[in-house]
Amino acid sequence: MKNDHRMATMKFSKVYPLYLAKAERKQRTREEVDQVIRWLTGYSDSGLRQQIDKESDFQTFFAEAPAIHPNSALIKGVVCGVRVEDIEDPLVRNVRCLDKLIDELAKGKALEKIMR
Template sequence: MDNARVFKMSFAGVYPHYITKAEKKGRTKEEVDTIICWLTGYSQKKLQDQIDKKISLENFFAEAPQIHPNVSKITGVICGYRVEEIEDTLMQKIRYMDKLIDELAKGKAMEKILRQ
């Protein structure tokens, strides 16, 4: 799948998959929201507004209040790529989010996921 197609995908379309993945492993929607808000700087209300507007992933990250300063501490492989080596900054942010949700589903403690 080419990047442009991914960037145009609706965040509201991807979000339920994150929740399903987490809930299958005994985690919660609230934990998913905490992770996304931590990464992007959105408040819970603003996150819900973005979902309701069916905004694209590209605009979701473009409008994010602030990407967390500890984002550089997110390392590892997701979808066959090392997140810290992805050159396209938007794709890297999307993969950071994927990686954090993956860590949640694998049972990692929230303190470690949020790089505290």
């Protein structure tokens, strides 16, 4: 995909407020957004804050993630017209998985179901 490079260099700290805004419009909280992100990546709360503060790009954000949750392979569905389970590039798949989890949160899905 031609957008793969752009996605890798996109700053997580610039996208994070968009995740928050999307969730908060649907009466979800920052804590819930952070919990979903920490579940997927294995970051502690302070580790997540450090990534935001140092303005890591997505490539660094996922490369430094303590542990991508093994159940992330169970994340399926369509994000931006692309089936998550069909994405071969690991970085793009991780970004799209995160997008999908935030979408599910914003749609009112229970945290227990989001964090499979």
